[in-house]
Amino acid sequence: MDKFNAMRAFTRIVELGGFARAADSLHMPRASVTILIKQLEAQLGVQLLMRTTRQVTPTLDGQAYYHRCVNVLNELEAAESVFSSVAKDPEGVLRIDMPSGIGRLIIMPLLPEFTERYPRLDMEVGMNDRPVDLIREGYDCVIRGGQPLDHSLVARPLAQMRQVVCASPGYLQRRGTPHSLADLQHHQIIEYFSSTTNKRYGLEFVIDGQTEAPDLPKALATNSADGYLAACSAGYGLVQTPYYHVAELLRRGELIEVLGDLGQPLLPLTALYPAHRQTSRRVRVFVDWVVDVCSRPGVMDKPVMHRVS
Incomplete structure (x- = not known):
């Protein structure tokens, strides 16, 4: 045996x-x-x-x-x-999972440099917006946005993601462009909800050190990050999302940032893995690489907003 x-x-x-x-x-x-x-x-x-x-x-x-x-x-x-x-060349299967937006826009475009550096690793990459059970589903490591909920896991901070509020040009043409919290009385939001906890997410702002969440009418709700932005592009209302997720849409003018002068909470991005796998070199080299990727200029950065009138 x-x-x-x-x-x-x-x-x-x-x-x-x-x-x-x-x-x-x-x-x-x-x-x-x-x-x-x-x-x-x-x-x-x-x-x-x-x-x-x-x-x-x-x-x-x-x-x-x-x-x-x-x-x-x-x-x-x-x-x-x-x-x-193995100290220089880890090998074996590395199963990771991450939100679809992080995977599609940040990790996957740069992953070839990681796999070229560690060619003996067999990568299995899941990309979805639902929380996965690392132990029962056999993942070595997951990347998640927001505050970690499972305190039995090791949490390695990756980045503090800047958020933006944005809407489609057509929506702003119909409703007007908000410049203050008071202006939001004329607006509606697209709500994001967790399919696991059913927690609802609207807009949040940091005013004088306090977080404020205005109670705004909901146009619709979705549990998909891609659906969230699709609804925004279709003109349903305002959304609040990490900058990286809409950077290209903002650049092309398909969405427009608003309320950029108001403070918005930073959204933590974290790598999570079981405590008994923290010594795994496979996990360590991957997480170290993601930390480096997130620290590179232009990956998570939000440039100075051009005011929309």
Whole structure:
């Protein structure tokens, strides 16, 4: 029995809740994973997993063994990063997830420089706006905007994103261009809501150090970042979004920034990963690269606004 692969397979089964998903994440045949677990249980003389038609869960012995395995695997990976070529050339599968806008506009255009630097990494990139369960879905790292909600994860700050309020030229022609909070009484917003928590997001401003969220009529609501901007372009109302997401639309004149003289909250961008993977060199080199990307001039920067009259 390959004890190392058996321990890896076991920890993935516990984290993902099933043999098939664990096998897929490890790029191994399911039959091989099943054999490894049977051999592991036989050698230890205990049952590690409870199997039903619906789920796989660790027994009490399995839970204890899982935590030991995590520590051992982390120590092995750390040792490899110091004493082997992995220190300079990490390898293996790296599963990451990020919002579609960040992926499409920032990460994907620059990702070739990362994969050329680390050619032995097998990248699997998810891009969507729903929160993913890192452990159960087998991701090594995710990038998320907003305040991190899961405090069991390691959070590495990447950037503080500047936000802008904007609307389509047609909408502003119909409603007028707002220059102050008082002017917003004549306007409506497009609301963004989380498909997981159903939390609603409108417009927010920082006035004299206090955050103000004017209560404005809602034209429509969406849980898609791309749908949010599509509705704005169609003239439904005002939106507030990170600058990078609308930079090209603003440059082309398809959207127009308004209320640029008012302070707006910065939106944190964060890399999140499980605590037991913080020693993974695969994760470290990727997160370090994203930190560098976000610090480059022009990536997250918002230039001085040209006033619209």
